[in-house]
Amino acid sequence: MTEDAGPGTPPNRPRPRGPAPAPGGRRRDAAATRQAILDAAVAAFTRYGYDGVGVRDIAQSAGVTAMLINRYFGSKERLFAEAVDVAFAPRTVTAGTGAELAGETARALVARTAPEAEELGPFLLMLRSAANPRAAQIMREAIARHVGRHLGEELSGDAAGIRAELMLAVQAGVWLMRSVLGTTALVEGEPEEITERVRSLLRTLV
Amino acid sequence: MTEDAGPGTPPNRPRPRGPAPAPGGRRRDAAATRQAILDAAVAAFTRYGYDGVGVRDIAQSAGVTAMLINRYFGSKERLFAEAVDVAFAPRTVTAGTGAELAGETARALVARTAPEAEELGPFLLMLRSAANPRAAQIMREAIARHVGRHLGEELSGDAAGIRAELMLAVQAGVWLMRSVLGTTALVEGEPEEITERVRSLLRTLV
DNA sequence: GTCTATAAATGGATAGAC
DNA sequence: GTCTATCCATTTATAGAC
Numbered sequence: 001m002t003e004d005a006g007p008g009t010p011p012n013r014p015r016p017r018g019p020a021p022a023p024g025g026r027r028r029d030a031a032a033t034r035q036a037i038l039d040a041a042v043a044a045f046t047r048y049g050y051d052g053v054g055v056r057d058i059a060q061s062a063g064v065t066a067m068l069i070n071r072y073f074g075s076k077e078r079l080f081a082e083a084v085d086v087a088f089a090p091r092t093v094t095a096g097t098g099a100e101l102a103g104e105t106a107r108a109l110v111a112r113t114a115p116e117a118e119e120l121g122p123f124l125l126m127l128r129s130a131a132n133p134r135a136a137q138i139m140r141e142a143i144a145r146h147v148g149r150h151l152g153e154e155l156s157g158d159a160a161g162i163r164a165e166l167m168l169a170v171q172a173g174v175w176l177m178r179s180v181l182g183t184t185a186l187v188e189g190e191p192e193e194i195t196e197r198v199r200s201l202l203r204t205l206v
Numbered sequence: 207m208t209e210d211a212g213p214g215t216p217p218n219r220p221r222p223r224g225p226a227p228a229p230g231g232r233r234r235d236a237a238a239t240r241q242a243i244l245d246a247a248v249a250a251f252t253r254y255g256y257d258g259v260g261v262r263d264i265a266q267s268a269g270v271t272a273m274l275i276n277r278y279f280g281s282k283e284r285l286f287a288e289a290v291d292v293a294f295a296p297r298t299v300t301a302g303t304g305a306e307l308a309g310e311t312a313r314a315l316v317a318r319t320a321p322e323a324e325e326l327g328p329f330l331l332m333l334r335s336a337a338n339p340r341a342a343q344i345m346r347e348a349i350a351r352h353v354g355r356h357l358g359e360e361l362s363g364d365a366a367g368i369r370a371e372l373m374l375a376v377q378a379g380v381w382l383m384r385s386v387l388g389t390t391a392l393v394e395g396e397p398e399e400i401t402e403r404v405r406s407l408l409r410t411l412v
Numbered sequence: 413g414t415c416t417a418t419a420a421a422t423g424g425a426t427a428g429a430c
Numbered sequence: 431g432t433c434t435a436t437c438c439a440t441t442t443a444t445a446g447a448c
Contacts, residue, residue: 030413049337051257054441065415070443130386131255131334140387159399161391165383166403169392173379177371180336181346184354185367186375193365197372197411204406234431260423271433276425 034072036062041083046120049128050080050135080129081138087122088146093168094154101154102206106199109171113179115187122147123175143168155206163205170201240278242268247289252326255334256286256341286335287344293328294352299374300360307360307412312405315377319385321393329381349374361412369411376407 040061044053055076059066073079096104112119129135151164178186178194186194246267250259261282265272279285302310318325335341357370384392384400392400 033413049257051255052337055443056441066442067416067444068414071414076442126387127333127382128337130382131258131337136387140389143387143389159391159395159403162395162400162403165389165391166380166407168389169379169383170376170407171379172382173375173377174372176333176336176378176382177375181332181342181349183346183349183371183374185365185371189365189368194368197365197368200410201372201376201407204410205403236431239431261425262423272424273426273434274432277432282424 030072033062033064033068037064037069037072037079038082038086041079042086042125043120045080045083045129046087046125047128050132052128055079077134077138080135081142084125084138084142085146087125088142091150093122093147093171094151097154102202103199105167105171106195106202109174109198110191110195113175114191115178115182117179121175123172124179126172127176127180167202167205170198170205174198236278239268239270239274243270243275243278243285244288244292247285248292248331249326251286251289251335252293252331253334255331256338258334261285283340283344286341287348290331290344290348291352293331294348297352297356299328299353299377300357303360308408309405311373311377312401312408315380315404316397316401319381320397321385321388323385327381329378330385332378333382333386373408373411376404376411380404 037058040058044058044061047053048057055066055069058079059069069076069079073082094101094105095108111117112121126139129139147164147168151167152160155164155167174186177183243264246264250264250267253259254263260272261275262272264285265275275282275285279288300307300311301314317323318327332345335345353374354367354370357373358366361370361373380392383389
């Protein structure tokens with residue numbers, strides 16, 4: 001959104017002639033264009049959710065026209081699927097290992113959901129897109145592929161799968177209340193107090 | 207959605223004359239019509255989220271036309287605000303009191319999020335409508351009004367507000383993973399096992 | 413390789429008849 | 431008190447020019 005719409009895109013530049021000046025300086029590079037669209041999609045879906053953005057918005061952020069999205073990804077739905085894969089790829093959902101897992105995860109979670117943080121992340125993408133059934137299915141498959149595997153490395157013992165997904169549930173819930181809804185106690189409370197409470201929550205799962 | 211559009215509504219019945227046969231047998235009752243719309247709205251918003259339903263869908267479920275929604279509620283947004291108030295009014299979010307609060311809430315939560323449950327509830331409404339900023343604000347205010355007060359009665363001591371909202375966060379998270387997304391471990395796992403894990407989670411908060 | 417222009421559907425909201 | 435008919439904005443997706 002605050003992307004490089006380019007220094008050279010004043011309201012009415014008459015598009016001299018020929019194809020895409022392609023804002024960033026890039027001029028006709030299929031791979032780069034595709035990547036720009038994908039990056040813009042991750043940001044937009046995370047901020048506004050699947051139903052909250054149109055392909056036009058994403059295209060504009062990427063500095064191209066809406067048509068190219070269908071050209072490169074086939075449909076909004078398949079663009080979303082790729083964006084979800086990108087968002088869930090880095091293992092940002094867990095921080096630390098072993099004994100420090102609960103504490104580190106709690107600290108990272110509270111920091112990233114701080115009111116002033118403006119942070120993106122897979123949980124926001126999840127929450128904001130959960131309403132759409134197709135988006136929900138795409139995310140379920142992505143979670144099974146990525147997150148389940150990651151947490152499986154850290155957690156072991158009885159009911160590891162349930163505990164892993166409950167860890168995700170706690171994090172998603174905090175993200176919802178604190179970051180998406182912005183309920184009063186979690187927004188105005190002391191971050192240290194909140195971190196401590198979340199840490200003790202997560203400790204019952206590791 | 208599959209509601210009674212009336213047994214007598216073949217494609218082209220020319221509406222003999224006069225106003226509303228009003229499917230339910232009701233014929234011209236402002237209060238009843240208003241209530242029918244509100245009930246349909248709660249169900250629809252809970253199932254499909256704020257952005258997922260149109261006023262036309264809701265109107266059809268209520269057996270009226272879309273226009274009446276604006277007549278009685280002014281706009282979709284204000285209809286949503288009233289629907290949220292209805293959804294959050296009963297204190298379904300907590301079950302039991304005192305020492306049994308964690309266990310009863312966990313049991314109720316797992317039961318209501320069972321894959322076959324088809325249960326509605328305020329958490330579904332929250333999750334499915336969270337993406338829309340205006341809907342989010344409306345819900346934040348409703349939570350401050352209803353839920354905060356309810357849980358304030360049960361919880362006391364240090365950081366009661368934070369603990370209360372973390373309880374909501376845990377429940378919302380479980381609802382998201384188990385009911386909305388339907389992740390594998392929480393769907394296929396033993397309900398008793400899940401209940402036990404959730405109970406011990408909530409116990410760290412009461 | 414990328415654009416403009418437009419099709420086809422759907423959204424919320426309104427005017428006026430009965 | 432309720433309906434039909436319509437307006438206007440917005441959506442995804444496509445056709446065809448350059």
